[in-house]
Amino acid sequence: MKKPLLYILSTILILTSPFASFAQDIMPPTLPWSGKSKELLVDKSHKWVTPFELSDGLESPTYSETIAWVEKLVANSEYLRIVTLGTSEQGRPIELVIASKDRSFSEDELSTSKKPLIFFQAGIHAGEIDGKDAGMMLLRDISQGNKLALLDDANLLFIPILNVDGHERRSEYGRVNQRGPKEMGWRTNAQNLNLNRDYTKLETAGIQAVAKVINSFDPDLYVDIHVTDGADYQYDITYGYVATGGYSPQISNWLSTYFQPEVDQALKDEGHIPGPLLFAANGNDFTQGNVAFSFSPRFSHTYGDIKHIPSILIENHSLKPFEQRVLGTYVFLEQAIKTVSRHFSELQAAVKSDKNQKPSEITVKFAFRETPADSMEFLGIASRTETSAITGRDYVVWEGKKITQIVPSILMDRPVENVQVPKAYWIPAEWGAVIQKMKAHGIEMEILTQEKELNLEFSTVGEYKMSSQPYEGLLRIQSVELDKLKRTVTLQPGSARISTDQSLAELVVILMEPESIDSFFQWGYFNSILAQTEYMETYIMEPLIAKMLSEDADLKKRFEEEKASNPEFTKSPRTVYSWFYKQTPYFDQNWKVIPIGRER
Structure with a gap:
């Protein structure tokens, strides 16, 4: 198809722009890394090498390349099946891959299986695509490699790309503060809606698809994979769940008792540095502490919490190399399968307890604690402040040197409004x-x-x-x-x-x-x-008010009290008319x- 002139000119401008590689060139220095998880990569001559591995860990495939690769993998394995969950706003299928050694692929079979069912999704923010490439590698190693035994432990659901339209709005300029892949998709969907703000209102095709999976398959663990924005630090794989200030306390206890210690250890064993979700209290660095927000259920992991599903939000560190982040995600997902299987009976008991709560009142709003909960040892990166020659304001410069700090943990889990x-x-x-x-x-x-x-x-x-x-x-x-x-x-x-x-x-x-x-x-x-939507004319109000005052002594008393208590009341005829109008049966009772x- 012949390209429009405007498209050609805009492409030339981008390719010849002096900003073409600026963001990647001027990022803070990265720490050297050579983790054991590099052994997960296969040789480029491998029959099932992924596009990510072919690019030396620098690129992520397009939507069509991804789906073609996945469909070929599924066609060559009796343990995999691909189903379409829905269609995006631009008409692209939203695909789900199911992995089951028992070849149980229906909703009824998987929701009632004695094995745990693990649901993980990638690309809800399509530029943050690490989970897609990690999931492709993991499914390859399960169905074509030496990790089929993982399906003895669990059945799997995997959405490679949730925000499929945002994924295809891809370029080298998708995320200015993220170190790879070379081309990245866009944060929002084709209607500029953020899918990870949509879990309660269900406006987008993507989150409608997720709700369908959760309702139909009833997963035992839900994992949503992102990449962070923000400050620099040593951690490469950060993740969190609703630890306090949520609606599933027994699930939270299971996650902190069983899940987090085992997943953290697996990541450390493979050369990664796991950490909690990190949000600098001052918006720049962590000198004033780390904030643990009480997210509302419009977000993935807190929606899972209120539906009593163990739910994890992964936030890989945007300043770490793409290859390092993808491999860390692979390690996380593999260990998640093992941990859920190992402690499944305890997890089932926790879920049952939370589902059987009969609360007489529910907290609908949380605030920060008045004092920090405690402090944490923080594996940070040294920084300094410099004064901008452009704005005259100070800004943070990251120096690429490891430091250890003790910083306060600021929790937003104090109930401030309950309803019966x-x-x-x-x-x-x-x-x-x-x-x-x-x-x-x-x-x-x-x-x-x-x-x-x-x-x-x-x-x-x-x-x-x-x-x-x-x-x-x-x-x-x-x-x-x-x-x-x-x-x-x-x-x-x-x-x-x-x-x-x-x-x-x-x-x-x-x-x-x-x-x-x-x-x-x-x-x-x-x-x-x-x-x-209905009003009363003044030529009706005047005689009506006079009649009302003459016939209703209590109304006249209340009118005098209103005038006495509110000096501004009689200064506005409209206010007076409105007050009387509300006393009449003509007033809209549904307004x-x-x-x-x-x-x-």
């Missing part, structure tokens, strides 16, 4: 889009087949402030004052009753209660209730009433 758990929630039929999203989360519900009259509790909106700009394509509620009212309503067929007597009660509450930052209300799905009913 009702017996059930009711969603009216007219809010069917929200009902469908609840179904997509795997939440159990009953659907009305005929009209039903109910006395329910609702939240009402007082003063509120909208976000000044869209976030993930939606206008969110930035702040809000809430109150409650009880009323009798008649719900139509198609309305949904969602009991909280189910294993996903915590997720139900987080999505339904407006105080929760990941509620459908705060995401903006009920913004239309904030619009007032600013969030249409989620609570059954107490």
Whole structure:
């Protein structure tokens, strides 16, 4: 196909740009590395050498190259199968590879197998693609090499590329602060949505596919593989899970007792340096401590936590070479299989305990502890500050020299807002889009087949402030004052009753209660209730108010009290009219009433 002139000119500009290799050339110095895990690489003459290995660990294949290689591998193994989960916004299939020595490939077989089922995904942020190449190598060694015994321990689910459209928006300029691969994909999807902010609202094809896997296959471990942004340090493979401030305490205990020690040791044995998730408290270096955030369930590992699935977020260090990161990911995944199998009975007991919680109240908002929890030995990289000749401000320069620091651990796990758990929630039929999203989360519900009259509790909106700009394509509620009212309503067929007597009660509450930052209300799905659509003319209001005051002594008393307590009240005729309008039966009784009913 003949290329458009604009495409040709833009390509020439990129190739001749003086910035073509700047980012890689001016990165902080890297530490020398030659870990034992290099032995995992096969020779270039190997029949099943991956494109990553052919490139000396410098490149990652395109979508079509990846899928072609995987399909060929699957066609040559009775233990592998590839299935399509869905189609991306640009029309690309989102593929899932299943590995089972028993050749159990159906949802029913895998979800009921006595073996653990491990689900790992790559490329949710498509430039952060280490997991794809590590997974390809691991599947190769399982199906064509000497590691078939891993399938005695577990069945596997693997999405090589989740954000398939972002993956194909690839170039040498994908991630300015990441050391390889040579070409990288883009963080967001084709609609500029971040898939790892989509787990509660389920707007993207990618996360809808993940939800389908979780609901249908019921995995026993969920691993989401990323590459970091940010500061320099010695660790190459950092990862985390919800240790405190979450909704699955027994799973968290299992991860800290069994999983983390064994995975850390395996990584160390292979020449890697594992560490926790790292976020500099001051945004630059770790002199003021490391922050452990309480992420909301819009993120992968915290969504897994609220669904009572052991879930891991891997963040390989962006400043480490691509080959080192991929090999570390391989070691992590291999050991994860072994550890889950070795301690599966304990894991099952932990999951069962967390699923059977019957909380009377649930925390919907966490804050930082008032003092650091403790301190940690931090394997850092020396840095200095320099004053910019451009901005006049100080900035950090990393020097590539190992240092050890003791830094505070700052935890965001202090509950600051709880809500009481009702017996059930009711969603009216007219809010069917929200009902469908609840179904997509795997939440159990009953659907009305005929009209039903109910006395329910609702939240009402007082003063509120909208976000000044869209976030993930939606206008969110930035702040809000809430109150409650009880009323009798008649719900139509198609309305949904969602009991909280189910294993996903915590997720139900987080999505339904407006105080929760990941509620459908705060995401903006009920913004239309904030619009007032009926009004009363002044030529009606004036005689009506006079009549009301003459006939209702209590109303007259309340009017006088309002004037006395609020000097600004009578300065605005509109405010006075509005006050009286709200006292009439003509006023819209549904205005600013969030249409989620609570059954107490």
